[in-house]
Amino acid sequence: MDEDFLNLFISHMNAEFESYYLYLSMAGYFEQNSWTGFAKWMHLQAEEERMHAMKFYQYLLDRGYYPKLLAIKQPKAQWNSILEVFEESLKHEQLISKKINELMAMADNQKDYGSRIFLNWFIEEQIEEEASVGEIVDKIARVKDDTKGLMFLDNELGQRRPVA
Ligand SMILES: [Fe+2]
Numbered sequence: 802m803d804e805d806f807l808n809l810f811i812s813h814m815n816a817e818f819e820s821y822y823l824y825l826s827m828a829g830y831f832e833q834n835s836w837t838g839f840a841k842w843m844h845l846q847a848e849e850e851r852m853h854a855m856k857f858y859q860y861l862l863d864r865g866y867y868p869k870l871l872a873i874k875q876p877k878a879q880w881n882s883i884l885e886v887f888e889e890s891l892k893h894e895q896l897i898s899k900k901i902n903e904l905m906a907m908a909d910n911q912k913d914y915g916s917r918i919f920l921n922w923f924i925e926e927q928i929e930e931e932a933s934v935g936e937i938v939d940k941i942a943r944v945k946d947d948t949k950g951l952m953f954l955d956n957e958l959g960q961r962r963p964v965a
Contacts, residue, residue, distance in 0.1 A: 802916075806907050807866055810857065810916075813900055815871040817854035821847050823893060826876040827886050836951075838959025839883060845961050846890075853923070860919050883951060884941045891934045898927040 802810070824847035831840035861868040880886045901923045908916040937958070944950025 802864065802866065802913065803911070806911060806913070806916075807861075809904055809907060810861060810866075811869050811871065813904055814854050814857035814861070814868060815873070816897060816900055817850055817857060818870075818873050819876070820850035820893065820897060821854060822873050823876040824850055824890070826878055827880070827890065830878070830880055830886065831883075836883065836955050838955035838957065839886075842958040842961045843886075845963055848963065853926075856919075856922075864915070884938070887934060887938045887941055891931065891938050894927065894930045894934055898931060901927055 824843050828840050828843035828847055831837075831843055858868040877889075880889070901920060905917065905920045905924060907913075908920055937954075940954055941951070944954065
């Protein structure tokens with residue numbers, strides 16, 4: 802890995818830690834407003850992001866590089882609606898997908914087949930992430946401010962279980 806590629810990997814590991822932090826902040830917002838199902842979903846989402854960051858951490862070590870940790874930027878702490886939270890989460894995932902694609906393009910460019918295989922998992926994961934968050938955004942947009950509808954969705958998202 803050349804220096805630019807390594808730095809891109811390190812900055813992506815940081816982006817995954819930032820995702821963890823952002824979703825943890827979103828979970829706190831839901832908890833504070835007693836949306837326990839949305840909070841649970843978001844806590845699990847945050848935990849997945851931490852695991853993504855740790856995959857990068859381990860990959861760098863496996864390749865013989867030090868997984869240098871960077872400062873994590875302070876996440877946003879307040880939102881105006883449930884919809885706004887999930888819309889932001891979708892926007893964030895789209896940004897992460899773009900970054901993964903940039904890493905993949907660099908791996909291609911450098912004929913780094915090991916990194917291609919490693920990144921492949923993330924390409925698939927991002928498709929899933931965007932689809933699942935996009936679906937939630939659509940459902941929340943559909944019920945708008947209807948309390949019963951929101952409570953139904955809160956209950957539905959609260960059924961989420963951690964991945965094995
Ligand atoms: Fe992620």
